[in-house]
Amino acid sequence: MTNRKILFALLAITFGIAACKKDEPDDQNNSFDRAAMLAEYRDVFIKPAFNSALQKAEALELAASTFTTNPSTEQLAPVQNAWIDAAIAWQSACWYNFGPAGEAGIKKSIQEEIATFPVSLTKLNTILTSGTWNINDFNRDARGFYAIEYLLFDATLTSEQISERFQNEVYRNFLNALCLDLKTRILDVKNAWNSYGSEFTSNAGTDAGSSVSMMYNEFVKSYEGLKNFKFGLPLGLRPGQTAVDPTLLEARFSKISFRLARANFNAMVNFYRGVDQNKSFKGYLKTVTGGEALVTATEAQLSILTTQFNNIDENLDMETRILNDPQVLIDIHTELQKNTKNFKSDMSSLLGIAITYASGDGD
Numbered sequence: 478m479t480n481r482k483i484l485f486a487l488l489a490i491t492f493g494i495a496a497c498k499k500d501e502p503d504d505q506n507n508s509f510d511r512a513a514m515l516a517e518y519r520d521v522f523i524k525p526a527f528n529s530a531l532q533k534a535e536a537l538e539l540a541a542s543t544f545t546t547n548p549s550t551e552q553l554a555p556v557q558n559a560w561i562d563a564a565i566a567w568q569s570a571c572w573y574n575f576g577p578a579g580e581a582g583i584k585k586s587i588q589e590e591i592a593t594f595p596v597s598l599t600k601l602n603t604i605l606t607s608g609t610w611n612i613n614d615f616n617r618d619a620r621g622f623y624a625i626e627y628l629l630f631d632a633t634l635t636s637e638q639i640s641e642r643f644q645n646e647v648y649r650n651f652l653n654a655l656c657l658d659l660k661t662r663i664l665d666v667k668n669a670w671n672s673y674g675s676e677f678t679s680n681a682g683t684d685a686g687s688s689v690s691m692m693y694n695e696f697v698k699s700y701e702g703l704k705n706f707k708f709g710l711p712l713g714l715r716p717g718q719t720a721v722d723p724t725l726l727e728a729r730f731s732k733i734s735f736r737l738a739r740a741n742f743n744a745m746v747n748f749y750r751g752v753d754q755n756k757s758f759k760g761y762l763k764t765v766t767g768g769e770a771l772v773t774a775t776e777a778q779l780s781i782l783t784t785q786f787n788n789i790d791e792n793l794d795m796e797t798r799i800l801n802d803p804q805v806l807i808d809i810h811t812e813l814q815k816n817t818k819n820f821k822s823d824m825s826s827l828l829g830i831a832i833t834y835a836s837g838d839g840d
Contacts, residue, residue: 517757519674534663537660541625548641553636554636557629568744569740574695591662592622605651629652690831697832700821735789739786762828765828
């Protein structure tokens with residue numbers, strides 16, 4: 478064999494070995510028990526989140542039933558408070574949109590089915606005028622949490638005026654139908670997790686379709702939702718926008734937009750860190766090359782964000798603030814954007830988990 482042929486043969490072998498190594502998982506990742514992490518997330522975060530969301534949805538349904546039986550200002554406050562409790566509880570469950578909560582046929586994720594915002598006022602007013610509706614159609618912006626909110630809250634009306642609307646049978650029946658649907662959809666997912674749980678923990682790879690990949694992608698997608706939909710769009714900061722638009726706020730009618738955003742942020746931080754940090758994404762990162770540095774950078778950014786959220790009264794009226802003095806909210810959006818790189822591109826790269834959802838965020 479000539480020297481040239483020997484050289485080519487050696488190069489081929491070298492590149493072949495390198496290619497094989499590239500396709501194999503990082504040896505460091507193999508030392509981390511992903512199945513144990515999944516079990517921890519299932520038992521400590523996911524199932525309890527749906528259990529809590531269900532309990533609050535059941536309480537809301539009961540309060541709505543009591544209120545609509547005899548609409549009065551005395552019964553309005555309890556049903557409004559029940560809605561607030563349910564909406565806050567949902568902030569800890571809203572990103573588990575996989576498995577029983579994922580898309581199936583014409584059904585979208587549970588987040589889309591029950592928590593799409595902003596609602597369509599045109600569609601809701603058509604329903605209230607015609608007295609007809611279809612809870613299972615494609616009009617996801619005319620049902621769920623924020624359709625219920627629209628019926629129960631209106632800052633331009635007194636409690637007496639809101640209660641008086643429910644003398645109309647359509648209002649009463651539609652509210653009860655919405656609350657029942659909300660409870661039923663959460664109940665179905667909660668019950669399905671009883672059988673899905675073992676499948677979830679056994680699918681412990683990092684490839685697309687694995688439990689780790691699905692959970693991670695929904696987590697990052699929800700984080701971008703916090704940044705883009707709860708802050709970016711109402712503040713007019715998304716591409717193509719030329720002005721603020723508070724009509725795009727979540728929970729605009731109840732005036733708890735900021736309260737929900739802070740609850741969502743805190744829940745995501747707790748999820749990332751985990752209760753047992755050795756069985757969390759934070760702990761997982763510490764087992765891979767470069768992970769410790771990313772954890773340090775992420776924690777520094779989360780500390781900045783936590784301080785920003787905590788320095789604002791949770792009862793802040795975001796609509797008024799956006800229209801008059803939005804800088805403190807713009808600052809939160811800026812810091813959320815800075816952390817996107819940590820949670821998304823860097824974490825994805827170090828753990829070898831591909832981003833599988835469509836995202837034009839730009840990190």
